[in-house]
Amino acid sequence: MPLAIASAPSPTSDLHAAYLDYLRRTGRGNVAYWRAARAFFRRWPDPRQWANEPLAIRLSANTSTRPVITFLMLHRALQPGYDYLLERKLSSIWREITESPLGTDLERFMATAAELGFTERVRLATGSQVPVRLLIQTGRPLEQLTVTDLAEFTAACRDRQTRTGKGHKHYLAAASNAQRVLFHLGIVEQLPRSGGPVPLPERLADVTPPVRATMIAIWNANAQRVSPRPSPRWPRDSSISGCSSPRLLPRSPRLPNSIVNATSSPT
Incomplete structure (x- = not known):
């Protein structure tokens, strides 16, 4: 059952008492949790003060302090x-949600x-x-x-x-x-x-309209001038000893007709 503070959290709400009551009702409290909660609310009476701390300080909360942070987050009393x-896996979220x-x-x-x-x-x-x-x-x-x-x-x-x-x-x-x-x-x-790729107009959404229109026009003009290059053709050769599947080999260069005719004529 949601706590009363969930619908209207404020810096003046007795969040500390609500958290201790939550621990008692769920049977999850211990001395370490109680001490950690007391230290947390003594340093940050308004949890929003904690949210404004540098990330390194927020991540430094120990295993006894993190439950009170999770409690405040899930009861809409903290936006961290x-x-x-x-950076947090929120592993206990399904149990506490x-x-x-x-x-x-x-x-x-x-x-x-x-x-x-x-x-x-x-x-x-x-x-x-x-x-x-x-x-x-x-x-x-x-x-x-x-x-x-x-x-x-x-x-x-x-x-x-x-x-x-x-x-x-x-x-x-x-x-x-x-x-x-x-x-x-x-x-x-x-x-x-x-x-797939993000369309150019969306990628330029934050650019001023005149500049964006010019950039898109230039892009489209360049795209029309560039033609795709044909892919090289490679013949298959499956007769190579030790190969279990066909292998792609480069095509041999064509010989001049004069050489072809000379080598193919009878001796």
């Missing part, structure tokens, strides 16, 4: 930044993903990688998510790769799956791109 969310106001939205998302034919493994991966992070960071319900939110998420993925060198293909694939589910729910109006 995509840079933080992309049912006790939060995000649970109903995620359940709806997962049910629709199942109807669309996504396997359980893909549903779980997509659900924990994208919609949960969007719901946490935007602070809005599923019904109010937008394509812009997805774009901000993928931009954060690219920033993370630039900053750390870590790949983000799995996040991009999950974002595409999430957009497809949101489309079928009627929440967004665009299906994800099916693949």
Whole structure:
């Protein structure tokens, strides 16, 4: 059952007491958790102060402090930044989501993903990688998510790769799956791109219209002048000893007719 603070979190809410009550009700508390919570709220009475800290400080939270951060995120009392969310696996999310106001939205998302034919493994991966992070960071319900939110998420993925060198293909694939589910729910109006290069007009979307129009015109003019080069033809030779399959060999150069005629005439 969602806590009372979930619907109207504010810096003046007694988040500390709500967290301790949550630990008691779920039987997950211990002395280390209680001490970590006390230290956290003593240093950051308003969790938004913690969210404004450098990423290194946010990631330095120990294993006893991370549960209170997760609690605040799932109860819409903390938006930690995509840079933080992309560095955390949120491994306990499925156990704790049912006790939060995000649970109903995620359940709806997962049910629709199942109807669309996504396997359980893909549903779980997509659900924990994208919609949960969007719901946490935007602070809005599923019904109010937008394509812009997805774009901000993928931009954060690219920033993370630039900053750390870590790949983000799995996040991009999950974002595409999430957009497809949101489309079928009627929440967004665009299906994800099916693949291939991004069209030039979209890549130049942030360029001023006159400059963009000129660049597109130049691109199109150059594309019309460039003709594709024919691919070289290679004959197959399957008679080579030790080869289990045909091998491509370069075609022998043609000899001048004078030499051909001379070698083919009787001696």
